[in-house]
Amino acid sequence: MNHLTRALAVLYALASAGLLRCALISEQNGATGYGLFFVGCTVLFGLAVAHHAWHRRQLHAANARLERAARPPGPHPAALADRFALAWHELETTCCLTGWSSHGEQHDPNHCTLKDHHT
Numbered sequence: 001m002n003h004l005t006r007a008l009a010v011l012y013a014l015a016s017a018g019l020l021r022c023a024l025i026s027e028q029n030g031a032t033g034y035g036l037f038f039v040g041c042t043v044l045f046g047l048a049v050a051h052h053a054w055h056r057r058q059l060h061a062a063n064a065r066l067e068r069a070a071r072p073p074g075p076h077p078a079a080l081a082d083r084f085a086l087a088w089h090e091l092e093t094t095c096c097l098t099g100w101s102s103h104g105e106q107h108d109p110n111h112c113t114l115k116d117h118h119t
C-alpha cells in the first residue's frame, strides 16, 4: 500500500465517521430521509475501505507471482554460491584429484598426499 492509498483509506474512515454524525443529527432533527442518505454514504465509504484492502491483497499476490515468474529457474543464487564455495573448499582440501573425483574410493599413488595411508 503506497502513501496515497493509505491516506485515502484514512480519509474514507474519517469521512465515514463524519457522515455517521450527520446521519445522527439529521435523525435528531426529524429529517429521516437525510439520515438514511448519510447512513448509505457511510456504508459506501466502508465498502470503499474494504475494496481498498481487497485490492491491496490482489496487488500483493500479483507482485509475488510476477517476482516468482521473473526469477531465473534453478536454485537461488545465494544457495548456489554456498554450494560452489563448499565444492571449492572440498577440492582445495582434497588429498588428490582422483580421491576427490571418486569421493575417497580411489587415490592417485603418484600425487596423493595421503599415500602412506592408502598403500
Ligand SMILES: [Zn+2]
Binding pocket: 095, 096, 097, 098, 099, 100, 106, 107, 108, 112, 113, 114
Ligand atoms: Zn588421495
